[in-house]
Amino acid sequence: MQAVRLNENGLRTDQRLEWLKLFGLSSPAILLILIILIIPVGWLFYVSFIGADGNFSLENYGRMIKSKSYARIFRVTFEVSFLTTGLCILIGYPLAYFISGLPNRMANICLITVLLPFWTSLLVRTYAWLVLLQKRGLINDWAISLGLWEEPIKLVHNLTGTLIGMVHIMLPFLILPVYSAMKAIDQDYMKAAANLGADPKRAFWTVFFPLTTPGLFAGALMVFILCLGFFVTPAVLGGGKVIMVSMKIVSNIELFVNWGAASALGVVLLVLTIVILWIASRFLNLEQLTNGGR
Amino acid sequence: MNYQKNDALPISIKNITKTYGSVYALDDVCLEVRSGEFLTLLGPSGSGKTTLLMVLAGFIRPDCGSLKFEDKEVIRTPPHLRDVGMVFQSYALFPHMTVAGNVGYPLMLRQIPKAEIAKRVEATLETVQLGGLGSRRIDQLSGGQRQRVAVARAIVFEPRILLMDEPLSALDKKLRDQMQIELRRLHEKLGMTTVYVTHDQREALTMSDRIAVVNHGRIMQLATPRELYDRPANRFVADFIGESTFLKVSKTSSGVDYYGMDLLHENDVPDSDNLLLMVRPERAVLSREGPREGVNNFSVTATEVVYQGDSFLLHANLVSGDQIVLRCPMRGENVTSPPIVGDTLTISLTPADTVLIDGREA
Numbered sequence: 001m002q003a004v005r006l007n008e009n010g011l012r013t014d015q016r017l018e019w020l021k022l023f024g025l026s027s028p029a030i031l032l033i034l035i036i037l038i039i040p041v042g043w044l045f046y047v048s049f050i051g052a053d054g055n056f057s058l059e060n061y062g063r064m065i066k067s068k069s070y071a072r073i074f075r076v077t078f079e080v081s082f083l084t085t086g087l088c089i090l091i092g093y094p095l096a097y098f099i100s101g102l103p104n105r106m107a108n109i110c111l112i113t114v115l116l117p118f119w120t121s122l123l124v125r126t127y128a129w130l131v132l133l134q135k136r137g138l139i140n141d142w143a144i145s146l147g148l149w150e151e152p153i154k155l156v157h158n159l160t161g162t163l164i165g166m167v168h169i170m171l172p173f174l175i176l177p178v179y180s181a182m183k184a185i186d187q188d189y190m191k192a193a194a195n196l197g198a199d200p201k202r203a204f205w206t207v208f209f210p211l212t213t214p215g216l217f218a219g220a221l222m223v224f225i226l227c228l229g230f231f232v233t234p235a236v237l238g239g240g241k242v243i244m245v246s247m248k249i250v251s252n253i254e255l256f257v258n259w260g261a262a263s264a265l266g267v268v269l270l271v272l273t274i275v276i277l278w279i280a281s282r283f284l285n286l287e288q289l290t291n292g293g294r
Numbered sequence: 295m296n297y298q299k300n301d302a303l304p305i306s307i308k309n310i311t312k313t314y315g316s317v318y319a320l321d322d323v324c325l326e327v328r329s330g331e332f333l334t335l336l337g338p339s340g341s342g343k344t345t346l347l348m349v350l351a352g353f354i355r356p357d358c359g360s361l362k363f364e365d366k367e368v369i370r371t372p373p374h375l376r377d378v379g380m381v382f383q384s385y386a387l388f389p390h391m392t393v394a395g396n397v398g399y400p401l402m403l404r405q406i407p408k409a410e411i412a413k414r415v416e417a418t419l420e421t422v423q424l425g426g427l428g429s430r431r432i433d434q435l436s437g438g439q440r441q442r443v444a445v446a447r448a449i450v451f452e453p454r455i456l457l458m459d460e461p462l463s464a465l466d467k468k469l470r471d472q473m474q475i476e477l478r479r480l481h482e483k484l485g486m487t488t489v490y491v492t493h494d495q496r497e498a499l500t501m502s503d504r505i506a507v508v509n510h511g512r513i514m515q516l517a518t519p520r521e522l523y524d525r526p527a528n529r530f531v532a533d534f535i536g537e538s539t540f541l542k543v544s545k546t547s548s549g550v551d552y553y554g555m556d557l558l559h560e561n562d563v564p565d566s567d568n569l570l571l572m573v574r575p576e577r578a579v580l581s582r583e584g585p586r587e588g589v590n591n592f593s594v595t596a597t598e599v600v601y602q603g604d605s606f607l608l609h610a611n612l613v614s615g616d617q618i619v620l621r622c623p624m625r626g627e628n629v630t631s632p633p634i635v636g637d638t639l640t641i642s643l644t645p646a647d648t649v650l651i652d653g654r655e656a
Contacts, residue, residue: 188386191353194373195380196400196447203374206399210390 041270048263060264070248077244080159080234081227084166085174088223091167092174093216099175100182114175122169126236129165130156133237157239165233170226174219181215182208221280225273245269302330302487303364303454305350310359312345312511319345320356321511327489329364332481334490336498337508338534343491346508347457350489352376363455378455379448379486383463385440387432393419393443394428400451418450419443421480438469445477449484456481458490462497474500495535499523507531525561529653532572539618541571543650550650553614557590559648568653575621577647580608581640582627589642594618596637608633610641 051057064070099110117125132138133156140152155161185208193203231246238244245265252262305327312320319342327333335343348354349361352373361369368376387396394415401411419425422442427435435443441461448456461477462470478501481488492498498505499519507514507522507530515527526532532540543552550557552571563569585591594610597617606628608620620641622628633639 186384186386188382188384189388191351191373192380192382192386192388192447193399194353195351195376195378197374197377197403197451198399199372199374202403207388207390211388 044263044266047259048267050260052258052260060260061268063261064264064268073243073245073248076242077228080162080166080242080244081224083163084170084227085220085224087163087167088170088174089216089220092171092219093178093212095171096175096178096182100179111179114172117169118172122232125169126165126233129161129168129237133161133164156237158241159238161237161239162234162242165237166227166230169233170223173222173226174216177215177219177222178212179215181212185211217280217283221276225276228273229269301452301454302485304329305455305487305489306360306362307346307350308360308362310346310349310356310361312342312349312354312356318342318511320349320359323359323511323513325506325513325516327487329487330485332478332488332490332501332503334492334498334502334505335508336492336495336505336534338493341508342511343493343508344459345511347459347489347491350455351378351380351457377451377453378457379451379453380456381441381444381448381458381461383460385444385461385464387440387443387447389432391432392428393424393430393432393435396432396443397428397446397450399447404451414450415446418446421449421483422446423476437465438473441465441473445480449480449486454486456484456486456488458488460492461490463492463494470497477501499535507534509534525649526572526651529570529651529655532570532649532651536574537619538575539573539616540653541573541612541616541618542653543569543571545569555590557648558588558645559650560645561649563650564652566652566654570651570653572649572651573618573643574647574649575607575619578618578620578641578643580620580622580628580633581642584640586642589644590648592618592641592643594639594641596633596635596639599633599635606632608639610639 048060049056049058051059095114099107099114102110130137134140135152135154137155139155143149144152155164189207189211190203193207194200198206229246230244231250234242234244235247235250246269249262249265252258252265305325307323307325307327310320310323311318321342323342323346325346335346337343345354349356349359352368352371356369359369360367363376363378388399391399394412397415397418398411401414406414415428416425419428422445424439424442424446427439432440432443441464444461448458458477462473465473474497490498490501499522502519504516504518505522506516509530515522515531517525517527522531523535526535529540532538541552543550543557545551545563546556548556550559550563550569550571557571581589581591592612594612596608596610598607598609600607600609603624605621605623608622610618610620612618618641
């Protein structure tokens with residue numbers, strides 16, 4: 001017997017209308033992304049394959065493989081990114097652990113101080129470090145007057161300065177996901193570990209730490225990827241001695257007016273980032289990047 | 295297992311007090327748990343029963359008091375050195391480990407060789423009827439299975455004392471009833487001293503050797519389930535366990551009086567100026583043939599009859615105006631001619647079921 005299907009068409013129309021409304025609401029955002037992201041990146045991709053004579057050529061990519069200076073720039077970029085990420089973990093993890101153990105009010109105050117730099121201009125923060133770190137700067141002056149060291153130490157216009165500035169700027173990106181991973185850990189887990197015979201150290205390494213690794217990976221990945229394309233801080237605090245890919249892109253355009261070479265570098269950086277994300281996604285759930293490691 | 299039944303330890307709790315500000319979570323609690331006993335701490339939420347369990351496990355430091363496992367004072371021993379098993383209300387199974395990883399965790403901490411860990415984990419999983427599930431992830435398990443893993447993890451290292459904090463509260467009723475029997479059977483098999491926390495009186499009555507009823511951080515009564523139900527020590531216990539009706543009665547020179555009626559009773563009459571007759575709904579009987587000899591007879595008017603499948607609840611008004619509730623089994627005359635609202639009926643209560651309690655707040 002044929003079943004009676006009441007209101008079938010009407011219900012289907014309602015469903016379709018709902019979808020259309022939803023799409024209508026998000027269309028401005030979709031359009032915006034298309035105009036300011038997809039099209040420029042496509043154009044960038046196209047330009048990177050145009051040689052000096054205006055025809056299709058692979059010379060922009062060939063130069064990267066042949067030239068020693070490019071290899072060095074990529075090496076430096078990865079070195080700085082690795083070191084920054086490593087230092088962020090060493091400083092940020094214990095800090096997040098400390099904050100997560102505080103009573104809520106105190107924890108919120110601490111988190112706000114961690115976030116405060118976010119609300120200050122990147123350029124201002126970078127130049128502030130320049131003032132602090134330079135030869136006759138606050139840190140050298142104080143250290144000498146306290147007798148920590150005799151002669152002013154070169155803290156800026158080198159790798160040290162670059163790392164100090166970058167770690168400071170990247171720290172919140174690491175602390176936030178790690179903190180939220182720590183807060184999500186049920187206190188009963190630690191009690192259970194203790195009850196089953198784990199002293200606080202064992203309980204930390206066998207239960208607490210493994211449960212925070214997704215947040216830690218998410219934060220570290222975020223920091224690393226942001227570092228790869230970082231420009232302002234290494235440019236100002238590196239003093240021309242720490243040249244990263246982003247700075248080479250700028251000099252290609254400003255000094256040599258070579259859009260093709262600059263675009264090719266951009267494409268390579270983009271591809272590298274995607275490859276890193278892809279590798280990372282095989283080891284961790286990438287959703288953790290967008291929901292704070294939970 | 296090389297665990298012996300007589301390895302179980304007695305627990306001696308003396309004068310333990312824990313305050314939060316001016317609130318007494320535990321108020322000078324003294325309790326002796328016999329070795330191998332299944333003792334339940336029963337009380338409403340906020341009564342202090344969980345606090346007491348946390349003191350036993352070492353997670354809450356009391357203000358003062360003594361806690362001994364056998365002869366050994368452990369009140370200052372940190373939790374990881376107490377060697378007691380515990381099943382948490384949330385189960386607290388480590389989500390980053392497999393079932394076997396969870397159950398083997400306490401053995402791993404005790405430096406037991408890997409091959410033996412695997413053997414003992416599997417044997418313990420068999421005990422809780424989860425044999426062969428060792429490689430499962432925790433999030434692949436059902437609520438009931440998680441509960442069993444939590445139990446397995448708490449007993450695998452053969453602790454002499456087992457603590458359980460409302461372990462069945464997250465399960466649905468059918469599974470809970472089944473697990474009650476299973477946990478009880480497990481206790482009989484392993485024989486470890488067990489302290490069990492619950493707010494569910496039926497669960498406490500089903501499982502325990504003895505029950506300590508807790509309220510306001512104090513132990514109101516410590517007794518066997520039978521004693522507790524039949525002879526509650528005070529109004530709180532009588533009210534908390536079972537669904538009784540209380541009728542105000544008075545003590546006279548000759549006996550106990552309820553609105554001119556001299557109550558027949560077999561039990562002790564507490565010395566109190568606020569005496570109450572406790573009527574358990576299933577102990578009072580609907581008397582079809584009217585008043586009888588040798589029992590207390592009450593004439594009532596039915597005000598409500600609630601059908602509940604296996605029985606019906608009869609709400610009725612006594613001549614004095616007091617309300618009384620009866621549970622009548624669905625059989626015989628109760629099926630063929632159930633009472634209807636407005637009927638005048640006779641209710642009888644045997645002298646043995648005439649329990650008088652002290653109505654003053656303890």
